[in-house]
Amino acid sequence: MVLWGFITLNLVGDSSWVSQSFGVLISGVLLWDVLFRGQLGFSLCFLEELWSRNLGHLFVSPLRPHEWLIAMMTMSLVRTLIGIIPACLLAIVFYGWNVFSIGFPLVGFFACLLVTGWWMGLIITALILLLGLGAESLAWLIVFLFAPISAIYYPVDVLPTALQWLAYALPPAHVFEGMRSVLFGHGMAWGHLLAAIGLNIAYLALGGAVFLVSFHTARRQGALLQQGE
Amino acid sequence: MLQGMDAKTPPPSAAPAVRVRDLTKTFGPVRAVDAVSFTIARGQTVGLLGGNGAGKTTTISILLGLLLPTSGQVEVLGIDMLRQRFAALGRMNFSSPYVELPHRLTVRENLTIYAHLYGIARVADRVAELIEDLDLAAVAGRMSGKLSAGQKTRVALAKSLINRPEVLLLDEPTASLDPDTADWIRTYLERYSAAEGATVLLASHNMAEVERMCDDVLMMRRGRIVDQGPPAALIERYGRTTLEEVFLDIARHGAAA
Numbered sequence: 001m002v003l004w005g006f007i008t009l010n011l012v013g014d015s016s017w018v019s020q021s022f023g024v025l026i027s028g029v030l031l032w033d034v035l036f037r038g039q040l041g042f043s044l045c046f047l048e049e050l051w052s053r054n055l056g057h058l059f060v061s062p063l064r065p066h067e068w069l070i071a072m073m074t075m076s077l078v079r080t081l082i083g084i085i086p087a088c089l090l091a092i093v094f095y096g097w098n099v100f101s102i103g104f105p106l107v108g109f110f111a112c113l114l115v116t117g118w119w120m121g122l123i124i125t126a127l128i129l130l131l132g133l134g135a136e137s138l139a140w141l142i143v144f145l146f147a148p149i150s151a152i153y154y155p156v157d158v159l160p161t162a163l164q165w166l167a168y169a170l171p172p173a174h175v176f177e178g179m180r181s182v183l184f185g186h187g188m189a190w191g192h193l194l195a196a197i198g199l200n201i202a203y204l205a206l207g208g209a210v211f212l213v214s215f216h217t218a219r220r221q222g223a224l225l226q227q228g229e
Numbered sequence: 230m231l232q233g234m235d236a237k238t239p240p241p242s243a244a245p246a247v248r249v250r251d252l253t254k255t256f257g258p259v260r261a262v263d264a265v266s267f268t269i270a271r272g273q274t275v276g277l278l279g280g281n282g283a284g285k286t287t288t289i290s291i292l293l294g295l296l297l298p299t300s301g302q303v304e305v306l307g308i309d310m311l312r313q314r315f316a317a318l319g320r321m322n323f324s325s326p327y328v329e330l331p332h333r334l335t336v337r338e339n340l341t342i343y344a345h346l347y348g349i350a351r352v353a354d355r356v357a358e359l360i361e362d363l364d365l366a367a368v369a370g371r372m373s374g375k376l377s378a379g380q381k382t383r384v385a386l387a388k389s390l391i392n393r394p395e396v397l398l399l400d401e402p403t404a405s406l407d408p409d410t411a412d413w414i415r416t417y418l419e420r421y422s423a424a425e426g427a428t429v430l431l432a433s434h435n436m437a438e439v440e441r442m443c444d445d446v447l448m449m450r451r452g453r454i455v456d457q458g459p460p461a462a463l464i465e466r467y468g469r470t471t472l473e474e475v476f477l478d479i480a481r482h483g484a485a486a
Contacts, residue, residue: 048331052374056328057388060293061346062319220297222256225290225328 024183026097028152030088031179034110035150035172036143037083038117039124041076043139046125050133056225065215069208072125073118080114102179105188109175112196115204116171117143122207126214129223151176171196171203244307246271246396246428247292252301254287254452261287262298263452269445271395274422274429276439276460278472279449280480285432286325288449289398292430293323305396317396319347324389325400329381332374336365336384339373340391347392359387363417379410386414390421396428397421403438411435415442436473446472448479455479 049055058068091097100106120142128135149163150172156164167173174196181189218224247269254262262284269275277285290296291303294314303310308317330339337356344352360369363383368376373384382402389397402418403411415438422429433439439446440460448456448463456463456479460472467475 048333052331052333053327053329054331056295056323056325057330057343058346059295060318060321060323061343062315062348063346064315216297219295222287222290222296224295225286 022095023097024180025153026091026095027099027102027179027183028176030084030091030099031109031113031175032147032150032152033084033087034080035113035117037080038076038114039120039143040117040139041079042072042118042121043124044079045072045075046121046128047136047139050128059224065212069122069211072121076118076121077114080117102182105178105182105193108193108197109179112171112175112193112200115200116175119200119203119207120146122204122211126207126211129211129214129218132223132226146170146172149173155180168195169199171199174199243271244304245269246273246306247430248302248304248307249288249292250302252288252291252303253299254284254291254296255299260452262291265301265449265452265454267447267454267457269428269430271428272422272426273444274431274442276443276446277430277432277449278434278436278439278446278476282451283449284452285449286327286400287452289323289325289400289430289432292398293321294318319392320394321396321398322347322389322392322394323398323400324382324385324402326382326385326402326404327400328385330373330384330388333372335370335372336360336376336387337369339384340387343388343391349392355391359390363387378405379407382406382410382414386417393425394427395425396430398430400432401434402431403433403435411438418442436471436476440472448476450479450483455483 049058088099091099102109121139124135124138124142127138149159149167149170151159151167152172156167156173156177159167174192178189178192178196181187181192245268247267249268250266252262252265253260261282265284265288277288279285287296291298292305292310294310294317298311305317306320308314310317334342337360340356340359341352344355349355360366363386365380365383365387368380368384373381376384386402389399397418399418403414406414418429419442421427429442431439431443443460446457446460446463447454456466458466463475464470464472467478469475469478
């Protein structure tokens with residue numbers, strides 16, 4: 001409801017959006033799916049280990065935590081590509097909209113949103129390690145909490161001022177602003193792309209630190225063997 | 230295959246397989262493990278006995294690096310598990326009925342993944358060898374989550390032997406198995422240990438199993454080791470006829486003076 005409220009506000013106030021809205025909305029949907037699938041792909045890899053009570057076996061093997069994280073990121077990339085490429089092709093077939101027409105900047109947008117999914121997944125994984133499967137619903141919900149301030153379907157300036165600050169403190173808003181800049185023919189917004197990259201690096205480092213603290217705490221509390229029971 | 234292996238004996242100068250000093254683990258006010266010390270020589274099979282909550286699983290978890298102790302020292306194969314556990318983890322392994330393998334992967338896929346994780350050289354050969362040794366050919370293509378308890382135990386055992394561990398930690402390896410399957414597992418473990426010169430630490434509630442398999446027994450009660458020795462010596466010391474009677478004596482009255 002919040003999302004569609006902001007979309008309506010934007011369409012009412014800007015007629016140029018109406019003429020371009022189709023491509024912008026379809027591209028927004030597809031790129032948002034990258035973030036959603038990236039985060040879920042990462043978190044599900046971890047949850048599948050929990051559901052099958054496999055963490056104990058994993059962590060008595062010589063597998064190091066950072067190797068495990070790289071494996072989950074790789075699986076997230078694979079799952080995202082499997083999910084998103086057919087959707088992009090279907091958008092061409094059914095709607096005549098080719099998201100690949102964004103060109104080279106699409107690679108940057110894709111990478112930024114995927115990395116955002118990874119650090120969100122890291123934080124969710126850390127919380128589940130600490131709190132157990134009771135925190136599982138975070139894996140399904142957290143992305144949607146970010147949706148209204150990610151400026152997927154409308155520009156950041158539609159948001160109230162306080163939320164604009166919050167939106168620009170997160171990488172997705174910069175990605176979607178960059179996407180609209182390209183689609184409206186204003187060229188690549190390098191400032192937004194660099195901001196998204198910088199923020200992702202900072203949040204990925206934060207996510208990694210939170211995960212390591214959580215992993216250490218889980219080893220201190222005995223949670224690695226108990227999880228999933 | 231086990232039958233074809235030559236028995237391995239450790240070099241005389243080698244560090245003990247396991248050395249634990251003043252190991253303590255507290256969870257809030259509860260001392261789950263309380264100043265425990267013991268040493269296991271290479272090639273020995275040692276039983277860890279005690280009632281529920283005695284501290285057996287906690288001790289094994291610390292030995293595996295899954296759990297951090299509150300204080301104390303743990304060495305496996307001469308390697309400090311608190312500082313360098315990754316140097317030891319490739320040379321040890323474990324099995325427990327409370328930990329499972331990914332349900333949606335087949336038995337062969339699970340064994341293959343763990344063979345890669347342990348850096349096994351000829352993965353397909355090793356997996357095929359274990360499938361044959363542990364009589365898993367009929368279920369090798371079946372999803373691990375669809376197996377019976379006995380089959381799961383054999384698969385878990387296959388996984389725990391994938392790297393030919395020098396130290397094998399087993400938490401209730403025959404729990405909830407029928408007598409025939411349990412006996413089969415025990416026989417297999419005895420053959421493996423003899424053939425590979427492996428050290429086995431076995432936590433169990435099955436006294437007959439421990440009496441049969443173990444060179445030495447550590448009796449735990451309320452987080453402490455209250456007695457230890459070869460099964461026959463313990464039985465004699467307590468004036469009993471079975472290890473189960475010794476266990477009940479200790480559980481009800483504490484250790485002999």
